[in-house]
Amino acid sequence: MLPPSSPCSFCEYLAGEKPYTILDRNDATALLVTYEQRSRGHLLVIPVQHRETILELDRDEQAAVMSDIVGATAAIVGAFDPEGVAVWQNNGIPAHQSVRHLHFHVAGTLKGGGTEWGDVPKLPVGQTDAIAEQLRPHLSRTGHSTG
Numbered sequence: 001m002l003p004p005s006s007p008c009s010f011c012e013y014l015a016g017e018k019p020y021t022i023l024d025r026n027d028a029t030a031l032l033v034t035y036e037q038r039s040r041g042h043l044l045v046i047p048v049q050h051r052e053t054i055l056e057l058d059r060d061e062q063a064a065v066m067s068d069i070v071g072a073t074a075a076i077v078g079a080f081d082p083e084g085v086a087v088w089q090n091n092g093i094p095a096h097q098s099v100r101h102l103h104f105h106v107a108g109t110l111k112g113g114g115t116e117w118g119d120v121p122k123l124p125v126g127q128t129d130a131i132a133e134q135l136r137p138h139l140s141r142t143g144h145s146t147g
Helices: 009-014 059-080 125-138
Strands: 021-025 029-033 043-047 085-089 104-108
Touching (some): 021 125, 029 059, 029 125, 043 059, 059 085, 059 104, 059 125
Antiparallel strands (some): 085 104
């Protein structure tokens, strides 16, 4: 059971139809700075092609997504030096998937561990752009063009 399919907000962000902070992008994947920061440097790693669940990724997309998860982790560690990094992904409404486009969360942990699971303020794009600027110097450029 998946969330509603139309419109896909991530596809709209990638197409430039709605404002969103895209930290980095290549032909296969994109790194987004989410406006729902559950800790400092919370990023989303998504395939550029619309894929609804992890089971729809082809082998090349699987490798690209995993590479970006590692790159996002390195950028968060370099920029914010958290005690740990959390990576999670949800498939289906029962698993709390809210957008019907595959996405992995990568976030530095809060002091004492974990990330904020409750309601968090939605940051304006200006603030997520500032977070991107903190992360960008620590992001590996291999295979990516900054977007």
